[in-house]
Amino acid sequence: MTSTFILIAVAFTIVIIISCLIKMYNGFVKARNRVKTQWAQIDVQLKRRAELIPNLIESVKGYAKHENEAIDRVAAARSKMVCAGNPKEAMQANAELTTALGRIFALSEAYPTLKADTNFLQLQTSLNETESKIAYARQFYNDTVLNYKDKITLFPGNIFAAMFGFKEEAFFEATADDKASVHVKF
DSSP: OHHHHHHHHHHHHHHHHHHHHHHHHHHHHHHHHHHHHHHHHHHHHHHHHHHHHHHHHHHHHHHOTTOHHHHHHHHHHHHHHHHOOSHHHHHHHHHHHHHHHHHHHHHHHHOHHHHHOHHHHHHHHHHHHHHHHHHHHHHHHHHHHHHHHHHHHSTTHHHHHHHHTOOOOOOOOOOHHHHSOOOOOO
8 A cells, every 4th residue: 555655656657747747837938939939029110110121211312412422331230131041140130231221321410401301201100119119129139038048947947948948039239339329420
């Protein structure tokens, strides 16, 4: 009778341990999938912004013909954004693009007719709305990454995360260029 009780207790303990491992593994997978989903949301907004930029460039070209350097920087940064192969590259390209766009919007101050152009104003409004969506998506992504990092770095999750090969994801951080104010000189 006692050996049967011990056998049942051992079997019950094994079932509980296996259930905990399965639950922990599934939690890691769900958290990692949330990170990927949130990155996809950022990517959608970044692509939307990249699609608006050629129209913005064309609007600015007509007014600021001698400002080719600023226009070329936007075009080059957009190209990097479109060609980014992973989130880290996209984050770097995003920082360059944000800086370049800031210079273009600063240029509009020097060209009153550009500043008053309805196409330019509509594009600027659309880009500003997209920037707000990107900021919100970045915040949500970073919250999701933090949750995932907590799961895979806190005990006992860190042991099982290492066993199953779960790796940390990068936060979408502001660069020094993002934090600096834009200065345009004429």
